[in-house]
Amino acid sequence: MDQLLERLAGDEKHDRSSYSTLDVLWVLYDRVLEEDDLFLLSKGHGPMAYYAVLAAKGLIDEEEPDGFGAFDSRLGYHPDRVVLPAAAISSGSLGHGLPIAVGTALAGRRTFVLVGDGELDEGSNWEAVQLAGRLRLQNLTAIVVDNASATHGWPGGIAARFALERWDAVVVDGRDRDALEAALSGNHVAGPVCVVAEVRG
Amino acid sequence: MTATTMRGRFYELTAAALERDERVWAVLADIGESELPRHPRLVNVGIREQLMIGVAAGLALEGKRPVVHSYAPFLVERPWEQIKLDLTHQDLGAVLVSNGASYDASRAGRTHQAPEDVALLATLPGWRIEVPGHPDELERAFTRALATDERVYIRTTLERNHAPVSGDGLVVLRDGSPLVVAVGPTLTPVLEATSDLAVGVAYLTTVRPFPHDAFEDVDDVVLVEPYLAGTSAAEVTKAIGHRPHRLRALGLENPELRRYGTPEEHRAAHGLDARGIRTALVDLL
Numbered sequence: 001m002d003q004l005l006e007r008l009a010g011d012e013k014h015d016r017s018s019y020s021t022l023d024v025l026w027v028l029y030d031r032v033l034e035e036d037d038l039f040l041l042s043k044g045h046g047p048m049a050y051y052a053v054l055a056a057k058g059l060i061d062e063e064e065p066d067g068f069g070a071f072d073s074r075l076g077y078h079p080d081r082v083v084l085p086a087a088a089i090s091s092g093s094l095g096h097g098l099p100i101a102v103g104t105a106l107a108g109r110r111t112f113v114l115v116g117d118g119e120l121d122e123g124s125n126w127e128a129v130q131l132a133g134r135l136r137l138q139n140l141t142a143i144v145v146d147n148a149s150a151t152h153g154w155p156g157g158i159a160a161r162f163a164l165e166r167w168d169a170v171v172v173d174g175r176d177r178d179a180l181e182a183a184l185s186g187n188h189v190a191g192p193v194c195v196v197a198e199v200r201g
Numbered sequence: 202m203t204a205t206t207m208r209g210r211f212y213e214l215t216a217a218a219l220e221r222d223e224r225v226w227a228v229l230a231d232i233g234e235s236e237l238p239r240h241p242r243l244v245n246v247g248i249r250e251q252l253m254i255g256v257a258a259g260l261a262l263e264g265k266r267p268v269v270h271s272y273a274p275f276l277v278e279r280p281w282e283q284i285k286l287d288l289t290h291q292d293l294g295a296v297l298v299s300n301g302a303s304y305d306a307s308r309a310g311r312t313h314q315a316p317e318d319v320a321l322l323a324t325l326p327g328w329r330i331e332v333p334g335h336p337d338e339l340e341r342a343f344t345r346a347l348a349t350d351e352r353v354y355i356r357t358t359l360e361r362n363h364a365p366v367s368g369d370g371l372v373v374l375r376d377g378s379p380l381v382v383a384v385g386p387t388l389t390p391v392l393e394a395t396s397d398l399a400v401g402v403a404y405l406t407t408v409r410p411f412p413h414d415a416f417e418d419v420d421d422v423v424l425v426e427p428y429l430a431g432t433s434a435a436e437v438t439k440a441i442g443h444r445p446h447r448l449r450a451l452g453l454e455n456p457e458l459r460r461y462g463t464p465e466e467h468r469a470a471h472g473l474d475a476r477g478i479r480t481a482l483v484d485l486l
Contacts, residue, residue, distance in 0.1 A: 010308070044312070069308040071462025078310045083459050092312030093274065094248055118231075121248035151231055151247040 004055050007065045008048035020147040020199040021114060022049040027180040028112060029057050038109045040089050042097020043116040043145065044078040051075050059086040095122025098142060102128045105140035112141045117158060118149040133165030136191040141184065145174060147199040162194035174199035202340060207357035208300045210336040212236040214343050215268055219243060224266040225347065228257045232271045250275045254283035261293040266347060273299035273315035273356065277322060289325045294350040302358035303428050303453055304467035316428045316453040322354050323409050323432065330409040331355045332385035337365035338406055359464065360386035366404045371415035377401030379421035379447065384408060387425045387473060394479035411436035420445065423485065425478060426452040449485050451478060
């Protein structure tokens with residue numbers, strides 16, 4: 001995995017963003033996602049970890065990361081689902097994935113969506129949070145990778161805001177793969193699930 | 202001012218304006234904050250672009266002069282209704298300054314590219330739209346914008362012409378027909394493409410309001426715009442459409458290029474480098 005990430009050089013501005021998602025992505029693709037599940041990377045910034053995990057799991061060619069960011073590459077600084085079918089959605093503009101995830105969950109698909117704590121600044125997320133909670137969407141899981149990057153922070157914590165909208169919200173160490181697996185694999189029967197994966201340092 | 206990019210010059214000018222003019226406020230949505238010194242009248246709202254425009258409108262309502270800045274798609278497209286209603290319909294002024302333009306963020310993909318920005322804003326009344334091609338022209342446009350209460354959009358890009366052009370409106374650099382009208386940063390490739398062609402060349406940075414009167418004696422026009430092809434074609438038609446004329450509009454034909462790579466590769470792919478412009482002109486001639 002380290003070798004794969006090294007080959008995805010060039011988008012240093014988003015390094016921190018990329019590596020904060022690495023363990024969550026690995027646990028999802030290695031331990032949680034089943035064949036019929038859908039995973040949406042809403043936080044398209046810094047997708048190096050995403051591409052590395054896709055390559056490690058054989059979902060894209062292992063040589064493909066070498067072309068990261070090139071004119072003819074399918075792997076850009078934000079994913080495009082039309083050129084890269086392994087990505088369920090194109091992303092890069094923040095606050096789009098969670099609303100789309102409400103749609104796929106409504107259509108009956110078990111859906112996991114990854115957002116960032118900074119991304120939650122965008123109000124479109126909260127429209128989705130409110131609706132999913134009130135519709136009791138049991139097949140929807142939002143993973144918030146919280147690397148404390150939101151400019152004005154989240155006083156009172158992110159989980160409390162999801163819980164207020166009747167999501168089953170838990171906070172785990174975003175580097176603890178076993179804790180992530182347990183939180184993402186639990187039986188949550190009441191409504192949508194929010195796993196806040198804290199990544200510090 | 203020393204910055205050699207339009208974006209850098211904009212940050213220098215904004216920092217100076219905050220010190221000099223108490224009416225000036227800077228309103229950001231994370232983008233650009235690290236480039237500006239902290240200041241009591243600089244407010245970073247976080248990644249909340251609709252709020253960014255709404256806050257700017259509130260400041261304008263109180264007589265302030267808000268300067269609002271982000272990547273073009275996040276400044277113009279995401280908060281579109283706030284621009285339409287909170288600023289335009291409320292008849293309030295602001296200075297919107299974007300970066301990224303059509304394909305500066307080529308590796309970032311479609312989400313960070315806005316070749317439609319000028320076309321979108323041009324649908325709304327009362328906007329002055331500036332497309333400078335050099336940091337000195339950006340400085341001129343920004344300074345003029347701050348001195349008014351107008352609604353002004355200034356589109357910066359990492360592309361730049363070799364030298365600034367002085368003068369307002371349509372600046373004719375070489376007489377001839379057809380008249381090739383280079384908008385903003387397309388001037389340097391236009392000059393290269395036309396160096397041995399019997400055509401006229403003119404330069405335009407203020408695209409709205411469009412200088413219809415300057416086309417009084419012009420019959421054939423090739424418009425070269427650094428964004429969506431034909432963005433100003435209807436304006437040219439308004440100026441010369443009542444008499445026999447020819448019009449060819451060059452620009453981005455396909456905003457969904459679905460390529461990464463460098464800005465230079467994108468410019469060539471859209472036919473906006475000197476070679477592409479020359480090929481189109483030779484076809485026309």
